[in-house]
Structure formats: structure tokens, C-alpha cells
Amino acid sequence: MIFFFIIMSILVSQNYNDARMLGLGGAYTTLSNGYRAVGINPANINTGTDWTANAFSSSSSFSNNFLTIERYNQINGAHFDNPLASSYYPKNNIKNILKGEGVKLKFNSINSIPGLNFSKNNYAFTSNIFLYGEIKFPQAFVDIFFFGNEVGKELDMAFTQNSIATFETGFSYCKKFEEFNVGISAKILQGIYYSNMEQLGNAFFKTDTTAFLGSGNYLIKQGLGGFGYGLDFGFSTKEFENGIKIGASLINAFSSMQWNKNTALRNGFESIGVEFPVREKEYFFFNFRVDSLNAQQLLTSTPEDMFVTDTYRVSILNFNDIPIINVAGIDQSELPLFFIDSSDQTSQIQSSNEAKIESDKILLLDDGRVVVPTDNLIDSEMNLFNSIPFKTDYPTLLRFGASKNFYEEDMLVAFDISTGLDQTFTNEEKWKVSIGTEINKNPKIPIRIGTTLGGDDRYRFCIGSGYSFGNLKLDFGYAYIGSFKSSRARGVDVALNFFYDYVESNDEENIFLKRLKDFFSNIINVFRFEKKN
Structure with a gap:
């Protein structure tokens, strides 16, 4: 049982683009700069820096909706049925924690391509790989495992799965005005892989007084080589005399990706002989059936007979696209592979060649789509x-932020509020509040503390630090998800950044000008001396 929940414990949530952002709890709308402002607020590209370049950057997050170290210790070796036992753990606690949503798992990671993320003055170029995975096991699995089969209760077998890998390239520009900056990023979204499991109709498992019943149909979409565009917009004020700065951004506006097109990526793989499990117009179809399974069958039948599953490749078309034919007087060889007989009152879809397409595998869905086997x-x-x-939509995010720099205390405080504008991948249509502090008493070793409140995770506790090797800087961040205590956290965020940050020094410029002035003054003095002699 413990192994079951350990397997359930990998999941991701909010994106943190770099380690400094993670250490500040996500309060980064006014503090990001250089290439690190892309995806956060492109108006900050030229803020506090003249040139930045990435050497290494990776950010990942892991969590789940049930297991913590504390719960693991409570469940490990627990007695679930005897309230008098010293190790008793009420089974209903598990159901209450999951709230009928089943066990959720997700994965997310952002990895920058070394050397291909940089900024110079008002311009930036970025290249990042985004990975995301999500899986949800139905509440029925938990109910059966801990509570058995309740007679007459129909258990929901809803099962969902999403995964995506994309390569995102961005071209960004910011314009500095007297009192504020504005910025824009244009992104090219190249899909690498996409997979999604769609439930078709109702999926259930039920125990009645005499037998077990159940069925479910699922369509597994797979895409290789998607393509799309996206835009980021940003605004930020200059830092006022009191150290306050304000900013806002809209990330991935109007963004989406199309899959199952003849993209260069798919064609390139096919040209070198790479075979894919499905062709361009195909999907996987999976169904299961448990039909009137009784005690006698449990004793005499094989597992394959009791629990029937079937997986095959299919294509989808609309019901209106099925040809309607009067088959009277038409030779069998002249009929299309599938059709509707106009004389058939039931309008049932038929196959003219059962060896090619089995009629009993043709499925008409409630929304008017038709699933046709293509194996x-x-x-x-x-x-x-x-x-x-x-x-597929691409996650769109709206941010507002403010920060204040306390120069005398060598400290800054930042505050963000943000919300997703859709439910795509890591996004949530819920407001989140982020608060972060950076202490720079030692300029080489910043200390960062932050928290994020809101969303499905409720809260995060974030810490971070780094080291400055001059223009080369190292940042790292770490966060507990769902709690301020490690024993109650349902996961962690981790991030590491190593990058180059160059700022032209006014002091260096003044020294250079003074030396240049002294040089020419000495030359003039030499000429004057020679003229007198």
C-alpha cells in the first residue's frame, strides 16, 4: 500500500522560470531583468543590466495531492479497522483529503538551452524546452482499495492523462521612456510531443447483488510536431525616488498550437526511417468491459475472460461525412469501406469489408463523431x-507586481498577484499572491525568502540564495509545496541558474575620460614646451 502512494507522489504546479524567482516566491514582475525577463515581464529587459547570457538554467517542481512525510509515517504499518489499536488510522481521512478527486500526479520542468538565452540593451533572444505531464487516477481505485465494493454503488472510472514537450523560441524588445518601460515578446512554439487521454462517454464499475458490471472507452490522442505562436506584453515604471516600482504583464496572449500537421519535425523523422505508433490521422482507442461477472465465473474463468480489454488504432470523422447509399443492385466490390444503407431505418454504419473494418468496432459518439478502426x-x-x-491552448497568465528597495537596509521587498486565464497545463483560473524579500548585506551572497498563497496548492514556502563571482552569478532556489513545514509538504520546487551579467560602470567611464583628457593635456604641454624653446 505504501508503494502505491509513493508512486502517486510526483506532480508539478506553478512555473518558476529561474532560481531567483523561486527564492522570492514568484514575486518577480518588477525584479526580472535581462533575458530572464522574457516570460515574466519583457519591459524589464534593459533594467539594471546591459548584457546577460545564460550558461545553465533548470527549474522543476514535484508534488502530489495526498502523500506527505507525516502521512507516510501515519499510514506505514497502520491499522485501518480497529479504532482501539495504537496504530489506528481512519480510512475516511483518506477519502476526505482527496475530496472525491482521485489521486493526481503532474510533472513540469523548464530547461534553457545553454548559450541561446541572452540579452543586449533593449533586445533579448531566448530558447527553452518545456516539459509537462499530468495523470489522474479515478477515486474508484482508492475506494475499492480501502473500502471494497459497495453493493449497488456505481464507481466513477474517469481517468485523465496529459503530457507535452515544447521548444519555445522568443524574440523580445523593450522601449524605455522617461518614466516607464514597455516590452513585447514574439514567440515561436514548436511542439515536440503531445499525448492526451479523452474519456468517451461514461466509464464506471458497479457491484450489484449478483455480479460485477463495468465498461469504459478512452481515446488517446498523440501528436508529434505541433506549431504555434504567442505574444507577451509588459509594462514597468522606473524606480521612483522612494524605491518603489510597479509593473504588469500578459504572458502567452492569443497562444495556441496545432498538432497532427505535416510539420518539418515529423517529416524529418519519417525521412530517416523513424516509424511512429500511429499515422498522421490516427489515434489509439482503448476500452474495457466487465459483463455480469459472478462468483462462479471468478472461480472458473481466466483473468482475460473476466476483464476484457481491447486496444486498436482508429480515425475519427463526422457522422455527416459517412456516405449514404442505396445498396440495392450495387456489387459488393463497388461499395465504400463504410457506409449507411439508405433503406436501413436504424441508420447503422456498416462495413463492406469485415477483414478491413470490423462493423462492431465502429463507434458513434454522443457528439456526432464516428470512431472507425484503421489497424x-x-x-x-x-x-x-x-x-x-x-x-491545444498555451497557458496564458496575467501578472501585476510592485517592489520597494530599502537602500539603507540593503534589502528589497516584492509583491505580485497573478492568475491564469485558462486551465491549460500548469495554469489555474485562481488568483495567487506572492511576497518575497531579498537581503543583500553581503553583496556576493544574497538571501531570499518568499511565499505564494492561493491556488490548488494553497501556499508555498520558498528560500534561495546564490553567489556572485563578479559578472558570473550562481543562483539556486528551493520551496515546500502545500505547507511551511517539510514533514507536511506534498512536494518541492527546485531551480538552479548560472549566468553572465554585465553592467557598464559609470565610474569606469569617468576614469577612462579622465585618462583620455590627461593624455591630450600632456601632448599639448609637450608642444608648448618645445615651442618656447
Whole structure:
């Protein structure tokens, strides 16, 4: 049982683009600068720096919606049925914690391409790989595992899965005005891989007085080579005399990606002989059935007979695209592979060649789509289906932020509020508040403390630090998810940054000008001396 929950313990949530941002709890709208402002607030690209370049950057997050170290210790070796036992743990606690949502797992990571993230004055170029994975096991698994099969209760077998890998390239520019900056980023979104499991209709498992019943259908979408565009907009004021600065940004506005198109990535792999499990117009279809399984069958049947599963490749088309034919007087060989007989009152979709397409595997969905098996079709026969690229939204985020620099105390405080404008991947349509502090008593070793409040994770406790080797800087950050105590945290965020940051010094410029002036003064004095002699 403990192994079951350990397997359930990998999940991700909010994005933290770099280690300094993580250490500040996400309060970064006014503090990001250089190439690190891209994806946060492009108006800050030229703030406090003249040139930045990335050497290494990675940010990842891991969490889950149940397991903590404290709960692990409570469940490990616990007695679930005897309230008098010293190790008793009420099973209902598990159900109350999960709130009927099942066990959730996610994964997220942002990795910068070394050397391909840099900024110079008002311009920036960035290249990052984004990885995300999410899986949700139905509450029915937990109910059956801990409470058994309640007679007459229909258990929901809803199962979801999403994963995506994208390569994001951004071109950014900011414009400095007298009192404020504005910035924009134009992004090219190159999809590497996408997978999604869609539940078709109702999926359930039920125990009645005489037998077990259950069924479920799932469509697994897979995409290789997506493509899309995105825009970031940013605004920030200059730092006022009292040390306060204000900013706002809209990230990934109007962003989406289309998959299952003839992209350069897919065509490139196919040209070198790489074979994919599904063709351009195909998906995987999975179903399970438990039909009137009783005690006698449990004793005499094999597992394959009791729990029937089937997986095959399919294509999808609209019901209106199915040809309607009067088959009277038409030779069987002249019929299309699938059709509707106009004389059939039921409008049932039929196959003219059961060896190619099995009629009982053709499925009409509630939304008017038709699932047709394609395992036995050759490539030329796939032309019967239209290529229907599917679209995925890209997470859009709205941020507002403010910060205050306390110069006498060598400290700054930042405050952000943010919300997702959709439910895509890591996004939540819930407001979050981030508060962070950076202490620079030792200029080489900053100390960062922050917290994020709100969203499904409720709160985070974040810490971070770093070391300055002059223009080369190292930052790292760490956070507990769901608690301020490590024993109650449901996961962690980790981030590491190593980058180059160059700022032109006014002192160096003044020294250079003074030396240049002295040089020419000496030359003039030499000429004057020679003229007198």
C-alpha cells in the first residue's frame, strides 16, 4: 500500500522560470531583468543590466495531492479497522483529503538551452524546452482499495492523462521612456510531443447483488510536431525616488498550437526511417468491459475472460461525412469501406469489408463523431479520412507586481498577484499572491525568502540564495509545496541558474575620460614646451 502512494507522489504546479524567482516566491514582475525577463515581464529587459547570457538554467517542481512525510509515517504499518489499536488510522481521512478527486500526479520542468538565452540593451533572444505531464487516477481505485465494493454503488472510472514537450523560441524588445518601460515578446512554439487521454462517454464499475458490471472507452490522442505562436506584453515604471516600482504583464496572449500537421519535425523523422505508433490521422482507442461477472465465473474463468480489454488504432470523422447509399443492385466490390444503407431505418454504419473494418468496432459518439478502426487499412486507404489537426491552448497568465528597495537596509521587498486565464497545463483560473524579500548585506551572497498563497496548492514556502563571482552569478532556489513545514509538504520546487551579467560602470567611464583628457593635456604641454624653446 505504501508503494502505491509513493508512486502517486510526483506532480508539478506553478512555473518558476529561474532560481531567483523561486527564492522570492514568484514575486518577480518588477525584479526580472535581462533575458530572464522574457516570460515574466519583457519591459524589464534593459533594467539594471546591459548584457546577460545564460550558461545553465533548470527549474522543476514535484508534488502530489495526498502523500506527505507525516502521512507516510501515519499510514506505514497502520491499522485501518480497529479504532482501539495504537496504530489506528481512519480510512475516511483518506477519502476526505482527496475530496472525491482521485489521486493526481503532474510533472513540469523548464530547461534553457545553454548559450541561446541572452540579452543586449533593449533586445533579448531566448530558447527553452518545456516539459509537462499530468495523470489522474479515478477515486474508484482508492475506494475499492480501502473500502471494497459497495453493493449497488456505481464507481466513477474517469481517468485523465496529459503530457507535452515544447521548444519555445522568443524574440523580445523593450522601449524605455522617461518614466516607464514597455516590452513585447514574439514567440515561436514548436511542439515536440503531445499525448492526451479523452474519456468517451461514461466509464464506471458497479457491484450489484449478483455480479460485477463495468465498461469504459478512452481515446488517446498523440501528436508529434505541433506549431504555434504567442505574444507577451509588459509594462514597468522606473524606480521612483522612494524605491518603489510597479509593473504588469500578459504572458502567452492569443497562444495556441496545432498538432497532427505535416510539420518539418515529423517529416524529418519519417525521412530517416523513424516509424511512429500511429499515422498522421490516427489515434489509439482503448476500452474495457466487465459483463455480469459472478462468483462462479471468478472461480472458473481466466483473468482475460473476466476483464476484457481491447486496444486498436482508429480515425475519427463526422457522422455527416459517412456516405449514404442505396445498396440495392450495387456489387459488393463497388461499395465504400463504410457506409449507411439508405433503406436501413436504424441508420447503422456498416462495413463492406469485415477483414478491413470490423462493423462492431465502429463507434458513434454522443457528439456526432464516428470512431472507425484503421489497424488493417493501408496508407492509401487512409485518404478516406480528413486530416483534422487538433489544437491545444498555451497557458496564458496575467501578472501585476510592485517592489520597494530599502537602500539603507540593503534589502528589497516584492509583491505580485497573478492568475491564469485558462486551465491549460500548469495554469489555474485562481488568483495567487506572492511576497518575497531579498537581503543583500553581503553583496556576493544574497538571501531570499518568499511565499505564494492561493491556488490548488494553497501556499508555498520558498528560500534561495546564490553567489556572485563578479559578472558570473550562481543562483539556486528551493520551496515546500502545500505547507511551511517539510514533514507536511506534498512536494518541492527546485531551480538552479548560472549566468553572465554585465553592467557598464559609470565610474569606469569617468576614469577612462579622465585618462583620455590627461593624455591630450600632456601632448599639448609637450608642444608648448618645445615651442618656447
